[in-house]
Each structure stands twice: as structure tokens, then as C-alpha cells.
Amino acid sequence: MDKLKGILRALLQPLLAIVVGLGAGAIAIAIVGGSVTETYAEMWKGAFGSFYFFTNTLSRATPIMLIGLGVALAFRAGFFNMGSEGQMVLGALSAAVTAIYLPGPAWFKLVAALLAGVIAGGLWSAFAGWLDARFRMNLLITTLLLNYIASLFAGYVVSYPLMDRSGSAAMAQTVMVDKSVWLPKLFQGMSLHAGFLFALIGAIALAWFMRYMVKGYEIRMMGGNPLFASYGGVNRGRLMLYSMFVSGGFAGLAGAGEVLGTQYRYLDGALTSPGYAWSGIMATLLAGSNPLGTALAAILLAALQTGGMGVERNTDVPLEVSSIIQAVLILFISAKFTYSFFKKKKKAGA
Amino acid sequence: MLLQMNKITKSYGALKANSEVDFSLRKGEIHALVGENGAGKTTLMRILYGMETPTSGSIVVNGKQVAFHSPSDAINSKIGMVHQHFMLFPTFTISENIVIGREPAKTARFDRKQAALITEQLGTSYGMPVDPWKKVEDCSLGLQQRVEILKVLHQGAEIIILDEPTAVLTPLEVKELLIAIKRLAAQGKSFILISHKLQEIMDVADRITVLRDGKLSGMVNAADTSIEELSRMMVGRELLDLHKEAPARGEKVLEAVQLTIKGEHGKPKLDQVSLSVHAGEIVGIAGISGNGQSELLQAISGLAPVDSGKALLRGRDVTGKSVRSIREQGLAHIPEDRYQWGVAKDATVLENGLMGHARRYQRGGVLRGAAIRQLVSGWVEHFGIKTGSIHTKAQYLSGGNLQKLIVARELAQETPFLIAAEPTRGVDIGAMEIIHGELLKRRADGGAILLVSSELTEILKLSDRVLVMNEGRIVGELPGLTATEEEISLLMAGG
Numbered sequence: 001m002d003k004l005k006g007i008l009r010a011l012l013q014p015l016l017a018i019v020v021g022l023g024a025g026a027i028a029i030a031i032v033g034g035s036v037t038e039t040y041a042e043m044w045k046g047a048f049g050s051f052y053f054f055t056n057t058l059s060r061a062t063p064i065m066l067i068g069l070g071v072a073l074a075f076r077a078g079f080f081n082m083g084s085e086g087q088m089v090l091g092a093l094s095a096a097v098t099a100i101y102l103p104g105p106a107w108f109k110l111v112a113a114l115l116a117g118v119i120a121g122g123l124w125s126a127f128a129g130w131l132d133a134r135f136r137m138n139l140l141i142t143t144l145l146l147n148y149i150a151s152l153f154a155g156y157v158v159s160y161p162l163m164d165r166s167g168s169a170a171m172a173q174t175v176m177v178d179k180s181v182w183l184p185k186l187f188q189g190m191s192l193h194a195g196f197l198f199a200l201i202g203a204i205a206l207a208w209f210m211r212y213m214v215k216g217y218e219i220r221m222m223g224g225n226p227l228f229a230s231y232g233g234v235n236r237g238r239l240m241l242y243s244m245f246v247s248g249g250f251a252g253l254a255g256a257g258e259v260l261g262t263q264y265r266y267l268d269g270a271l272t273s274p275g276y277a278w279s280g281i282m283a284t285l286l287a288g289s290n291p292l293g294t295a296l297a298a299i300l301l302a303a304l305q306t307g308g309m310g311v312e313r314n315t316d317v318p319l320e321v322s323s324i325i326q327a328v329l330i331l332f333i334s335a336k337f338t339y340s341f342f343k344k345k346k347k348a349g350a
Numbered sequence: 351m352l353l354q355m356n357k358i359t360k361s362y363g364a365l366k367a368n369s370e371v372d373f374s375l376r377k378g379e380i381h382a383l384v385g386e387n388g389a390g391k392t393t394l395m396r397i398l399y400g401m402e403t404p405t406s407g408s409i410v411v412n413g414k415q416v417a418f419h420s421p422s423d424a425i426n427s428k429i430g431m432v433h434q435h436f437m438l439f440p441t442f443t444i445s446e447n448i449v450i451g452r453e454p455a456k457t458a459r460f461d462r463k464q465a466a467l468i469t470e471q472l473g474t475s476y477g478m479p480v481d482p483w484k485k486v487e488d489c490s491l492g493l494q495q496r497v498e499i500l501k502v503l504h505q506g507a508e509i510i511i512l513d514e515p516t517a518v519l520t521p522l523e524v525k526e527l528l529i530a531i532k533r534l535a536a537q538g539k540s541f542i543l544i545s546h547k548l549q550e551i552m553d554v555a556d557r558i559t560v561l562r563d564g565k566l567s568g569m570v571n572a573a574d575t576s577i578e579e580l581s582r583m584m585v586g587r588e589l590l591d592l593h594k595e596a597p598a599r600g601e602k603v604l605e606a607v608q609l610t611i612k613g614e615h616g617k618p619k620l621d622q623v624s625l626s627v628h629a630g631e632i633v634g635i636a637g638i639s640g641n642g643q644s645e646l647l648q649a650i651s652g653l654a655p656v657d658s659g660k661a662l663l664r665g666r667d668v669t670g671k672s673v674r675s676i677r678e679q680g681l682a683h684i685p686e687d688r689y690q691w692g693v694a695k696d697a698t699v700l701e702n703g704l705m706g707h708a709r710r711y712q713r714g715g716v717l718r719g720a721a722i723r724q725l726v727s728g729w730v731e732h733f734g735i736k737t738g739s740i741h742t743k744a745q746y747l748s749g750g751n752l753q754k755l756i757v758a759r760e761l762a763q764e765t766p767f768l769i770a771a772e773p774t775r776g777v778d779i780g781a782m783e784i785i786h787g788e789l790l791k792r793r794a795d796g797g798a799i800l801l802v803s804s805e806l807t808e809i810l811k812l813s814d815r816v817l818v819m820n821e822g823r824i825v826g827e828l829p830g831l832t833a834t835e836e837e838i839s840l841l842m843a844g845g
Contacts, residue, residue, distance in 0.1 A: 212716055212717055212719070213715050213716055213717065214708045214709065214712045214715050214716070214717060215715065217701065217704065217708055217717060218708070220697065220701070221694050221697060221701065221705060224694030224695070224696050224697050225693065225694035225695070227690055227691050228691060228692065228693055228694045228705065229694075229705075230653065230673060231651075231653060231673065231683065231685060231691045231692070231705075232673075232705035232706045233672070233673045233674035233677045233706060234673075234674075235672060235673075235674065
């Protein structure tokens with residue numbers, strides 16, 4: 001009974017945010033002179049209207065889910081990991097390079113490439129954690145700034161040493177990964193690839209881990225009250241590096257999945273311009289760092305984006321309506337954020 | 351009669367926090383309100399101060415019926431409240447804190463000099479002088495409380511509610527406060543005093559109202575009652591006389607050798623402290639808080655790095671070891687500040703109870719849910735912890751019940767050595783009785799306990815030996831049987 005009430009209360013805020021977001025979108029649609037019902041119908045069709053669109057949405061949700069899960073883990077541990085983008089980019093680059101240049105059988109290359117992605121993302125994230133533990137550098141700032149280093153470094157690598165010079169178009173990208181190393185598509189002719197299964201399994205595994213494993217318990221307690229955790233014998237430094245590594249590993253896996261399942265090469269900007277990392281962070285915030293909720297929120301956000309494309313294809317309403325809805329969503333989530341922050345402050349002062 | 355509260359009832363759903371409670375206050379009177387945690391004292395006072403509206407019942411001030419909807423209504427009726435946790439702005443001066451809301455102004459400009467003057471006059475006229483220009487963050491807790499009282503007086507209060515005013519004060523400050531209250535009462539101010547400390551109440555109060563389970567348990571004149579009778583009225587039964595067996599001192603369990611922690615300005619926070627605790631012994635550390643007790647405990651338990659010296663637990667050097675390895679070597683720890691160290695407020699009772707036990711209640715890294723639930727439920731039953739369920743968040747438990755949970759958790763570690771820091775701070779008599787009983791039982795079972803408390807009665811009641819700390823050093827050792835409060839107080843003050 002109490003549990004049910006708790007779940008309902010936890011759901012109320014994100015649902016309210018979504019409703020208000022859609023309301024704001026409706027106003028924007030009305031202002032540009034579109035029909036609200038027609039536009040939303042198109043948006044629904046664009047996201048879920050057919051099996052093709054539905055798998056397309058899930059495909060877009062895949063990296064968002066994985067990144068969101070990583071961020072959720074870090075949040076639960078009490079760390080603000082804003083560096084998913086860089087972690088994803090390095091994961092993607094490492095996966096591409098491994099898949100292209102590592103000798104051996106195809107299955108071996110595939111596994112190694114995925115692992116390389118996880119490890120690269122994890123190390124980049126743990127590096128920020130180490131900077132905090134060793135030099136007390138603010139994690140929020142370091143993770144954010146390390147994004148630039150990672151993206152620009154990857155851009156350099158594919159513009160100079162590893163640039164694809166085989167084709168006629170001189171783009172900043174690696175050569176294509178051999179077809180035998182690709183992640184399989186889940187359905188013939190659809191864009192959805194096996195990475196989605198990783199994301200699903202990851203969400204369930206993370207939920208289970210946080211709830212039933214000793215380490216998950218320690219991570220949650222550290223996030224709840226770090227002094228309490230260290231008083232109880234939890235080694236903060238070690239657990240922080242561990243959580244940051246896993247958090248970044250999820251982002252790295254997201255990047256590796258996109259390279260091996262969608263792009264088949266590392267193409268500069270292909271992962272950063274759709275804003276996967278920021279959508280992932282949004283999904284986490286929307287779900288209050290609940291792993292299963294994060295997965296759901298990721299699908300919702302992806303649906304808004306793919307639905308927005310449907311709207312643009314079939315009506316005169318511009319794609320940006322989706323962005324408005326997302327922006328209002330963020331606003332309301334951050335309202336919850338500051339609201340609970342002030343409540344805490346008030347309590348501390350009372 | 352200055353104030354009359356008639357048949358006040360306050361329900362939260364099915365729970366009745368107050369049930370037909372009567373309360374009255376005469377002019378110039380000090381009326382104490384006592385009761386266990388959760389007996390409804392705070393609710394009653396929140397109603398009087400306009401922070402809650404009663405479900406039924408009436409409030410009459412100066413013969414006029416009133417209905418308060420906010421604290422400002424209460425303030426307008428000349429009722430003021432000093433909360434248990436002070437509500438001051440630390441970075442502002444004393445006078446700025448006192449005149450807040452009623453600032454003297456020259457046209458639109460805040461007149462600081464006038465504010466200081468007002469503050470100075472206020473202080474002298476009520477016999478509580480303060481330095482108006484001093485910043486609150488530089489003031490001792492006793493002085494901050496004086497500022498709070500002056501602030502309420504400046505608001506024109508005739509009725510002053512004091513919620514647990516002595517909880518954070520040193521013995522000397524308590525004495526000063528009680529004298530000040532008596533003097534103000536003689537000048538015609540009326541006080542409502544909420545407190546757990548029955549001795550202080552007997553010293554200062556005219557009448558005493560006792561609440562139990564939200565109902566009026568009795569109202570007596572202080573002159574006609576005794577601490578024993580009050581305890582009985584609060585708890586609803588006779589308190590057990592704690593039986594303290596003769597000490598059976600065993601081998602040395604903990605030994606600290608010249609532990610030192612450097613401070614920021616050359617003055618050490620912990621200065622070459624050496625002590626030992628034997629099996630079957632409670633060693634009490636008395637001292638005004640902030641004289642190195644926290645640092646000592648943190649040094650022993652591995653929470654703070656030590657600059658020199660060492661700590662031996664069961665013969666093994668544990669200096670600089672991790673908290674976990676020290677705990678595994680045989681230490682359990684009831685922390686002095688339960689909210690800072692002892693719990694995660696957003697976590698459930700179950701999760702808070704699991705801390706330190708997780709390593710034992712697991713199989714291959716997976717928590718053994720059923721066994722853990724059984725463990726924590728057992729504590730809830732044994733210690734009478736009032737909680738909705740073991741899945742209730744810790745933040746919804748009262749301070750006393752949370753403390754019982756922490757004590758249960760740490761006792762259950764069944765370690766040869768136990769640190770008990772302020773084990774009964776803010777806890778009611780019933781819970782205190784349980785906690786003290788458990789500590790003595792542990793002692794009888796051959797446990798070694800290091801007790802740190804700012805309550806001298808607690809130190810004297812439990813300790814076999816009393817060590818007194820002052821400015822990071824141990825300045826005296828007294829046998830627990832014969833030590834007196836006066837002796838200890840003198841040493842605490844550095845005399």
C-alpha cells in the first residue's frame with residue numbers, strides 16, 4: 001500500500017511535466033497556425049505509427065537509454081557526471097579503431113570492440129573521478145570540460161591520422177568497419193540493432209544491482225549521506241572510482257553500439273549533433289535516477305524526437321515544436337530539482 | 351489568567367497528536383511542559399505559536415479568544431518562541447539579528463547605530479548584556495540563545511516559549527540561562543519551558559504540566575512533586591532502578607598512545623591523548639563539547655587522519671587503517687551526531703539498519719533480504735522503535751526512535767569495543783532507560799565501552815572511570831564511584 005503510494009507519488013511529477021510540456025507544445029503549434037490535434041496525431045504516427053517507425057524510435061532510444069543508465073548510477077552515488085558525451089565519443093572511437101585494426105576472427109573483433117568502448121568510456125569517466133579524489137577538482141566541471149577534449153581529440157584522429165582516404169568525399173571519418181563485425185539488426189530492413197538488447201538488459205541489471213547487491217546498497221548510501229557511508233566502513237574513494245567507471249562504461253557502450261550497429265565507422269559529429277548525451281541526462285532526471293524509469297523516459301524522449309521528424313514531414317509545423325516540448329519538460333524537471341533543494345535547505349535551517 | 355488553552359485536540363488522520371489537552375499560564379509564571387518524545391508537547395506549542403491550527407479547542411489570551419493562522423498572529427498577541435535549533439543568520443551581527451523585521455530606519459536607510467543602541471539597551475534592561483557588533487557565527491551557543499531570547503523580547507513578547515533551551519548548553523551556560531529566566535519572570539514575563547531535564551525543571555518551574563501519548567497526564571505545582579513522580583507521570587509506570595554490577599575488569603581492549611591531531615593555527619585539536627579501556631569497563635569522557643572529544647573518536651575509529659601517536663585495538667595497531675578494517679578488528683560506534691554520521695535520512699529504516707552488517711548478510715555479493723528484514727524487525731520490537739514499518743524512511747522517525755535504531759544497530763555488531771558518543775542526546779526517559787540498560791548489559795558481558803557525553807549525570811551514572819577533556823587534552827581522571835559533578839565541572843572548565 002505504502003509502496004504503491006510511493007510509486008504513484010514518484011510518477012506524478014514526471015507525468016505532470018509531460019502534460020505541461022505537451023500543453024506548451026500545443027500553444028506553440030497554435031501560434032504557428034497548425035492544428036493541434038493533427039500535429040500530435042502526426043507526432044504519434046511518426047514515433048509509433050507503424051512497426052518501422054516504432055523500431056526507429058527504439059533505435060534512437062538505444063544510446064539515450066545506455067547513457068541515462070550510466071548517469072543514473074552516478075547520480076545515485078551522489079556524483080554529477082556531465083561527461084557522458086565525451087565518454088560516448090571515446091567509446092565509439094575506440095570501438096571503431098578496434099573493429100577496424102584488430103586482427104582475428106569477426107566475433108572476437110566484435111566482442112573486443114564493445115569491450116574497448118566500455119573501457120575507454122569508463123576510464124575517461126574514472127579519470128574525472130580521480131581528479132576529484134586526488135586534487136579535489138569539482139566533478140561537475142571536469143566531466144563537462146573533458147567532453148570538449150574527447151570530442152576534439154576524436155575529431156583530430158579522424159581528420160588526420162586515421163582519416164578515410166579511400167572514397168572521393170573527404171569527410172572526417174574512419175574507414176568502414178568490415179561487415180562481418182557489425183552488430184546484427186534485430187529485424188530485417190529496420191534500423192533497430194542488437195544494442196537495444198544491451199540497453200534493456202542493462203536497465204534490468206542495474207535496477208537489480210542497486211537493489212539487491214551489497215555494492216549497490218553502498219552506492220545508494222554514499223549518495224544519500226557520504227559521511228554515514230564512510231562511518232559505516234564504505235571506502236569512498238574506491239567506490240567513487242568504481243561508480244564513475246561503470247557510469248562512463250555505459251556511455252562508452254552507447255558509443256560503441258552506435259558505431260557497430262548504425263554508423264559502421266566513426267564519423268565526426270555523428271554522435272554529438274543528435275545530442276544523445278544530453279537526452280540521456282534528461283531521461284535520468286525525468287525518472288529521478290530510477291533505472292527502469294530512465295529506460296522508459298529515454299524511449300519517451302526518443303519518441304518526441306522521431307515524432308517531431310514525422311510532424312515536419314507531413315505538416316507545415318516545424319520540427320522545433322518537439323524541442324519546445326523537451327525544453328518545457330526540462331524546465332519542469334529542474335523546477336522539481338530546485339524545489340527539493342530548497343526544501344532540504346529549509347529543513348537544514350529550521 | 352494570562353493564557354488559557356482549552357481542550358485542544360489535533361488529529362493527523364487517525365493519529366491524535368493532542369487529545370483534549372488543557373494548559374494555562376499566569377503572568378510572571380514559569381510553566382514547564384514535559385513528556386516523552388512524541389507525547390505532543392511540540393504539537394501543542396506549534397498550535398499556540400500559530401504554526402498549526404487545532405482540530406478543535408480554543409485559545410484565550412488576556413480574556414480574549416484568539417485564532418492564530420501564522421506565527422505573526424501569535425507575535426502580535428505578544429507570544430514569542432525560541433526554537434530548539436536557533437534561527438539566526440550566522441554572518442550578521444547580533445544587533446542585526448535582533449532587530450530583524452523591525453529595523454530602525456533613517457528614511458529608507460537601515461540605521462545600524464540605532465539598532466546597536468536598541469540592542470544594548472535591551473540587553474542591559476533585561477540583565478542579558480551582549481555586544482551588538484559581534485557576528486553571530488563568532489558567538490558560543492549560550493550567547494546565541496541569549497540573542498534569540500532578546501529577539502523575542504524585542505518583538506514585544508510577554509509569553510515566551512522555550513523549546514529544549516538547555517539541550518546544547520554547557521553546565522555553566524545552563525545555570526546562567528535559568529537565572530536569566532527567573533529574573534525575567536520576576537519582571538513579569540511568562541515562560542513556557544519544554545524540557546527533558548527534570549532536575550532543571552524542578553529548579554526553575556512554578557507549575558509543571560505532563561503529557562503522555564497526546565493526553566494530559568497531570569498538572570502539578572513544582573513544590574509539591576518530585577522527579578520520581580514526574581517520571582512516573584511521563585512514562586506511565588515505575589522506572590526500573592538500573593542495576594550496576596561491580597566492575598569485573600578484564601584485559602585491555604583499546605589503548606590510545608599520545609594521539610595527536612594538529613589544528614589549523616598551531617594549536618592541536620587533539621593533544622597527546624593516552625587512555626585505555628578494559629573489558630567489562632565503561633570509561634566516560636566528560637567535557638564541554640568542542641574540546642577534542644569528536645577528534646578523539648574520529649581518530650580511534652579511522653574517520654580522521656592522525657598526525658602522531660597510535661591506537662591499539664585488541665593489541666593490534668589500527669592507526670591509519672580504514673574504517674572497515676578497524677570495525678572488523680572489533681569496533682562499533684554510536685556517533686555523536688546522528689544526522690551527520692548516523693543515518694541517511696532518505697533511506698529506509700531497513701537500509702539504515704544494514705550499515706556495517708551488509709558484509710555479513712550477503713551471499714556472493716547479493717544481500718540476504720529475508721535475514722536482514724528479520725534482523726531489523728527484531729530490533730524494532732526489542733527496542734520499541736516507533737516506525738510505520740521497516741520500509742519507512744528514516745527522516746520520518748523522531749530523534750529518539752532514530753537513536754534507538756542506531757544503538758540497536760551498533761550493539762548488534764557484537765564487537766568487543768564500543769564507542770557510545772552522546773548515546774541519549776535528545777532522547778526521552780523511556781528510551782534513555784533502555785539505552786542505559788543495554789550499555790550496562792554490554793559491560794556485564796565483558797564489553798569495553800568508551801562513553802562520551804556532555805551530560806554529567808549520564809557520565810556519573812554509567813562510568814567506572816571518568817576522564818575529563820579540555821582543549822584537546824585529558825586534564826584529569828576520577829573514579830566513577832566517588833566523582834562529583836562539582837569536581838568534574840571544575841576540570842571541564844580548565845581549572
